[in-house]
Structure formats: structure tokens, C-alpha cells
Amino acid sequence: MNKVRTRFAPSPTGYMHIGNLRTALYAYLIAKKDDGDFILRIEDTDQGRLVEGAVDIIYETLKQCSLSHDEGPDVGGDYGPYVQSDRMRSGIYSEYAHKLIDLGKAHYCFCSEEEIEKQRQEQGDSFYFVDPCKLLSKEEIKEKLESGAPYTIRLNVDPEGTTSFDDEVYGRITVENKTLDEMVLLKSDGFPTYNFANVIDDHLMEISDVVRGNEYLSSAPKYNLIYEAFGWDIPRYIHCPPVMKDEHQKLSKRNGDASFQDLVAKGYLPEAILNYIALLGWAPSEDREIYSLQELTKAFDVKRIGTTGAIFDIDKLTWMNGVYLRNMDREKYYELVKPYIEDTVGTGFDHKLIADAIHDRVNILSEIHDMILFLNKEDKYENEVFFNKKAKTDPEIAKAILPEVYATLKDLDEWNNDTIFTALAAKAQDLSYKNITMMYPMQVALSGRSVAPGGATMIAAILGKQETLNRIQNAINRL
RNA sequence: GGUCUGUUGGUGAAACGGUUAACACAUCGCCCUCUCAAGGCGACACUCAUGGGUUCGAAUCCCAUACAGAUCACCA
Numbered sequence: 001m002n003k004v005r006t007r008f009a010p011s012p013t014g015y016m017h018i019g020n021l022r023t024a025l026y027a028y029l030i031a032k033k034d035d036g037d038f039i040l041r042i043e044d045t046d047q048g049r050l051v052e053g054a055v056d057i058i059y060e061t062l063k064q065c066s067l068s069h070d071e072g073p074d075v076g077g078d079y080g081p082y083v084q085s086d087r088m089r090s091g092i093y094s095e096y097a098h099k100l101i102d103l104g105k106a107h108y109c110f111c112s113e114e115e116i117e118k119q120r121q122e123q124g125d126s127f128y129f130v131d132p133c134k135l136l137s138k139e140e141i142k143e144k145l146e147s148g149a150p151y152t153i154r155l156n157v158d159p160e161g162t163t164s165f166d167d168e169v170y171g172r173i174t175v176e177n178k179t180l181d182e183m184v185l186l187k188s189d190g191f192p193t194y195n196f197a198n199v200i201d202d203h204l205m206e207i208s209d210v211v212r213g214n215e216y217l218s219s220a221p222k223y224n225l226i227y228e229a230f231g232w233d234i235p236r237y238i239h240c241p242p243v244m245k246d247e248h249q250k251l252s253k254r255n256g257d258a259s260f261q262d263l264v265a266k267g268y269l270p271e272a273i274l275n276y277i278a279l280l281g282w283a284p285s286e287d288r289e290i291y292s293l294q295e296l297t298k299a300f301d302v303k304r305i306g307t308t309g310a311i312f313d314i315d316k317l318t319w320m321n322g323v324y325l326r327n328m329d330r331e332k333y334y335e336l337v338k339p340y341i342e343d344t345v346g347t348g349f350d351h352k353l354i355a356d357a358i359h360d361r362v363n364i365l366s367e368i369h370d371m372i373l374f375l376n377k378e379d380k381y382e383n384e385v386f387f388n389k390k391a392k393t394d395p396e397i398a399k400a401i402l403p404e405v406y407a408t409l410k411d412l413d414e415w416n417n418d419t420i421f422t423a424l425a426a427k428a429q430d431l432s433y434k435n436i437t438m439m440y441p442m443q444v445a446l447s448g449r450s451v452a453p454g455g456a457t458m459i460a461a462i463l464g465k466q467e468t469l470n471r472i473q474n475a476i477n478r479l
Numbered sequence: 480g481g482u483c484u485g486u487u488g489g490u491g492a493a494a495c496g497g498u499u500a501a502c503a504c505a506u507c508g509c510c511c512u513c514u515c516a517a518g519g520c521g522a523c524a525c526u527c528a529u530g531g532g533u534u535c536g537a538a539u540c541c542c543a544u545a546c547a548g549a550u551c552a553c554c555a
Contacts, residue, residue: 011555046554113553127481127551152553170484179482179551187553194555218483218550241485241548248547276491279503283492287502306492309548313490316504326517360517388514421513428513439513451515458513 004036006209008062008069009198011043012054015259016061018312019213019243019251022277026240027211028067029278029300039205040069040081043198045088045191055081061260064270066293082205084197093192096200096230097153097185105229106185109133109154110144129181153186155225163221168238169305170214175221183222195219199226207235214239238302241281242309251312258314267340267365272321280310290323322363333359340368345375353462357454371453375462378471379448383479388450391440398441399479404431405442406472415465420457445475 008024010016031038040062042055059081062068072079073086087093100106110133120127131154136144145151157180164174185196192200202210217239227234245251258266263273271292278296279289282305291299325333337355345354358371373379386398393401408427412419428438443449443456446468452459460468 009555013555043555109553116552150553154553173483175482181551184553189553191553193553198555213549214484215549221483239484244548250548279491281491285493287493289491289503308485310492311490313504316491319504322517358516361515391514424513435513437513443514447514449514453515455513455515 002206002208004031004034004208005039005206006031006036006211007039007041007202007205007207008067009041009043009201009212010058011046011194012051012058013046014051014054015261016057017252017257017259018263018273018277021061021065021260021273022243022280023211023213023240024062024067025065025274025278025296026238026282026300026305027209029297030209030211030238030302032297033300036208037070038067039071039207041201041205042081042083043194044083044085045194045197055083057261064264065260065274066270082201084192084201087201088191088197092204093197093200094186094190097192097196100155100185100226100229101153103229104156106153106155107131107134108136108141108145108151109184110136110149110151128178131182150188152184152188154182154184155222155229157182157225163224165220165224165234165237167217167220168236168302169241169307170217170239173217173220175218180222180225185226195222196226199223202235203227203230203232209236209238211238211240214241238305240305241307243277243280244309244311246311250309257312263317267367268317268321269324269336272324273317275324276317276320280312281306290320290327318363325362325365326360336365337362337368340365341372344369344373349375349462353458357458357462361453374447374449374452375459378446378474381444381448385444385448385450386441386479388440391434391436393437393440395479397437398444399476401433401438401441402445402472402476402479405438405445406469406476409460409465409469409472412465415461417458417461420460424457441475442472445472 006027008027010020010024028038030036040058042058044055069079069081072081073083074080097106101108109131111131115132116129119129133154134156157177159178162174162176163180164172166172183195184193186192201207220237220239224234242250245257251257260270260273264270274293275289275291275296278291278300282300284291284299285301285304286299325336328336334352334355337358338351341349341351341354345351354372354375358368361371362368383395386393386395388394404427405424408423409420412423424438424442425435428435431438439456443452443459446452446456446459446463454462463471
């Protein structure tokens with residue numbers, strides 16, 4: 001059996017969106033599962049749509065996701081992507097297009113866009129382009145060619161019969177040839193069309209499994225016609241269902257939907273994003289959802305790719321990102337979180353302590369800022385915050401309790417979460433209070449919030465004795 | 480409009496003719512608890528788009544209808 005080779009073939013027309021990335025992921029997984037090769041090929045045959053920097057974004061994204069490709073032109077000791085516009089310079093696409101003409105499977109077309117448009121007008125909805133150039137004699141063609149008339153090369157299609165192929169996820173697809181148009185292979189600017197370059201390159205690069213979005217499902221038969229015209233083997237097709245923004249729309253950068261980079265900027269981890277999107281349109285056979293890339297390559301199975309569009313659910317991604325953060329090695333977690341802590345709180349605090357305090361409650365890195373902002377400066381707050389049903393507290397009770405807290409803390413020498421808690425818990429017992437009745441007002445005094453990370457004693461430990469005492473005093477004064 | 484494809488809860492989904500229709504997210508309860516989280520437990524589809532078949536038996540097979548998406552370029 002031949003080696004499995006897949007490719008990711010994006011066109012550099014903008015940002016890398018989630019659906020695109022998932023297609024790349026699947027292509028990668030399919031190759032790697034069988035120890036095959038994964039290839040990156042930039043399809044930039046449309047000169048009009050090139051977007052500056054788009055290739056870099058694709059390249060960077062794949063790198064961040066560890067979706068590395070296995071071959072390509074040498075770029076400073078590294079594999080670069082294959083780029084169709086580069087490949088075109090050798091004239092291969094044009095060469096193959098002309099070869100098809102020699103084979104009698106394609107023809108020159110000298111029609112202008114206006115002429116085609118005219119036919120379209122006349123025929124209306126059931127438009128099917130009938131190319132008058134097919135009737136041209138050899139001499140006429142030669143004459144036009146020599147006169148330098150612009151031309152395209154179109155595929156010959158016999159309108160009789162049907163063309164069918166087997167897709168690994170959608171099954172057997174059959175269409176009638178008369179619905180297939182005689183597509184342009186080589187454009188008048190000498191560039192190949194996407195469809196043509198795609199087939200040529202897939203064949204030349206010995207791609208065994210063509211993985212792409214299901215928007216190509218209905219044009220796949222056209223590709224087969226090209227393969228057949230050359231007498232080439234047809235690859236295995238794997239069409240993936242779309243990733244949707246909602247019931248009706250696909251996820252797309254054009255609508256301002258989140259791209260991979262947007263998500264990373266918000267504090268989502270590439271590993272988590274990859275894990276999550278793997279599950280959009282594919283389901284593992286075991287009851288499990290958390291998979292590293294390596295585990296995915298083992299578990300992945302083309303047969304379990306679904307056929308229906310999946311709606312991208314940011315809530316579930318957020319949850320999964322939190323799982324990754326919580327399961328992470330302590331040191332790695334700290335390194336990740338550190339810059340966010342430093343950004344909002346400066347260098348005046350024990351960052352490790354803060355990292356511990358927020359460990360279980362961070363789902364997205366960007367949440368950290370708001371979570372710990374009060375450490376710098378107490379939030380502005382109303383005395384109403386002292387009301388708490390569970391703690392049975394209100395401003396009056398707080399007024400009575402806070403001095404007690406102040407007194408016990410004032411005499412405390414060793415200052416850490418444990419000592420603070422022990423001292424306060426003992427005091428609470430003396431006074432016949434529940435712990436919470438004592439802790440809640442303290443939390444509010446220290447943070448100005450009804451909800452704060454780590455618990456009152458942890459916050460005190462982070463703030464330090466002096467600041468803790470100050471804030472409690474301030475609270476007493478205002479009550 | 481033609482062609483192709485799809486339709487299980489708010490979301491991702493399992494099920495490959497016979498189960499109380501898994502599991503996860505979200506939501507809502509309860510427990511734990513110094514708040515919130517995290518963690519634990521539980522609730523949540525009178526039913527698998529609808530209508531017909533086939534079958535002892537159907538979410539699973541067949542046919543129609545409805546709805547949705549894709550595609551019909553010298554775009555990719």
C-alpha cells in the first residue's frame with residue numbers, strides 16, 4: 001500500500017479561521033495516524049485576491065498548533081510551504097493543460113466574457129455554456145493563436161452519462177455529466193484555475209487522501225473528469241462538514257467571527273482550541289473528550305467524521321480551556337499566567353501566591369485582569385455589599401465584626417494563609433460565629449467585592465499585613 | 480431554478496433493527512465550603528424534522544413532504 005499523504009491547501013486571502021484550521025487538523029491527523037506525510041501548499045493562483053501577510057499567518061498558526069508539514073522547498077534549513085505561483089514559473093500547469101489538448105480532452109476557447117455573459121442572459125436559470133470554439137477548425141485555431149488572441153483552455157465534457165465517486169464520509173455521489181460545465185483549466189492570464197492547479201499538484205505530489213470542506217462535494221466530479229482525462233488514479237476523498245457560527249451561517253472571518261488568532265489573543269490555548277475543534281464534526285469511539293494532539297492522531301478515525309454542520313460553541317471551548325489550565329503542570333501554568341498577573345498588579349506582590357489563588361477559577365487568561373484588579377486598589381463599593389444571606393451579615397454586623405478581625409490580625413506575627421485562617425477561626429469560635437460570618441465582611445473590606453478569588457485569608461496573605469490592616473480600618477471607618 | 484448533501488435536547492454528540500435514547504458543555508437544584516470557583520451528586524429529549532410504508536420490533540431500512548446548507552465564475 002502506498003504511503004498516506006495529505007495536504008492542507010489554503011489560499012492566502014485573509015486570516016485563518018476556525019473551520020480552515022480544523023480541515024488542516026484533520027488532514028494532519030489522517031496522515032499521521034498512518035505515519036504518512038502532511039504537506040502545506042499555498043494556492044495563490046488568483047492574483048487579485050492576494051492578501052499581504054496572509055501566508056505568514058497560515059504558517060504561524062500551523063506552527064503554534066504543532067501541525068508541522070513534512071516537506072517543501074528549503075527555506076533557511078527549514079521546510080517552507082509549496083507555493084503555486086512559484087511552481088507556475090516552471091510552466092507545469094500550462095504544460096499539462098496543453099497536454100490535455102493533445103490528448104483531445106480539452107480545447108482552446110477564445111470567447112470573451114461578454115460572449116459568455118450573453119449566453120447566460122439568453123438561457124436564464126438553466127444556463128449551460130455551449131462553447132462555440134469547440135467547432136473551430138484546426139486552421140482557424142492556428143490562425144487565432146498566431147494572431148495572439150487571448151485564450152483559455154477548457155475541459156471537454158461529454159454531456160452523456162454520469163460521473164460518480166466515493167467519499168469517505170458522504171458515501172457515493174453521482175451526478176449527471178450534463179450538469180458539469182466545461183470548466184476553464186488555464187486562464188487567459190496564463191495562470192491555472194484553482195481547480196486545475198489543485199488536481200495537477202495533488203497528482204504530482206502524490207496526495208493519497210484529499211481532505212477539504214464539503215463545499216467541494218458538488219465539484220468533486222469535475223475533478224475526476226480531469227483525473228480520468230489524464231488517466232491518473234483518483235485519490236481518496238474526505239469531505240468535512242462545515243463549522244457553523246449559527247444554524248444558518250458558516251463561521252467566517254468576513255463576518256467578524258473569531259479567528260484562531262483572536263482566540264489566542266483572548267487567552268485561549270492553542271492545544272485547547274485544537275482539541276475542541278477536533279470534536280466539531282468528529283466523535284471519538286470512547287467516552288472521552290480531552291485529547292492531546294498526539295492522542296488525537298491515535299484515536300482519529302475518518303469513519304467517525306460526521307456529515308452535519310457543527311455550531312461553534314465558545315462556552316464549551318471556554319470550559320475546555322479551563323480544564324487545560326487546571327491540568328497543567330504547575331510550573332508551566334505559572335509561566336503562562338505570570339505576565340497577565342504582572343500586567344495588572346505590577347511587581348509588588350507575590351505572583352506565585354496570586355497564581356495559586358486564581359488557579360481553579362481561570363478559564364481564559366484574559367479573565368485574570370479583572371479577577372485581581374482589586375489588589376492594586378480596592379474596588380469602589382457601597383456598604384450594601386456587606387449584606388450576605390449565607391453569611392448572615394449586613395453592614396451593622398460587619399461593623400461589629402471587623403474590629404475583632406483587626407484585633408486578632410494585628411497581633412499575628414507569622415503572616416500566611418494558614419496562620420491567618422487558624423487565628424480567625426479560633427476567634428470566630430470564641431465569639432460563637434460561623435467562620436463565614438467572620439470571613440465575609442473581611443473579604444469585602446479587603447476587596448470591595450462580594451465575589452473574590454482565594455477567600456478572605458488568602459487575599460490577606462497576598463496583600464500583606466500592613467495593607468490588610470489598612471483596608472480593614474478603612475472599612476470600619478466607613479461603616 | 481437545476482444539481483448535490485444534510486435533519487437526534489439550547490450546543491457538541493453516541494447509537495450501526497430490540498437500551499430507561501450514552502457522554503460532554505450550558506442551564507437549574509443539592510452537597511462541600513472563608514465568597515466565587517473547582518470537585519461531588521442530581522434534574523433536564525412524554526422522543527430522534529413531519530407523514531407514510533417495510534418489520535414481531537425502527538432514531539436506525541424505503542418513499543414522499545418540509546426545512547437547512549453547498550454548488551452552478553477566466554474565485555479559491
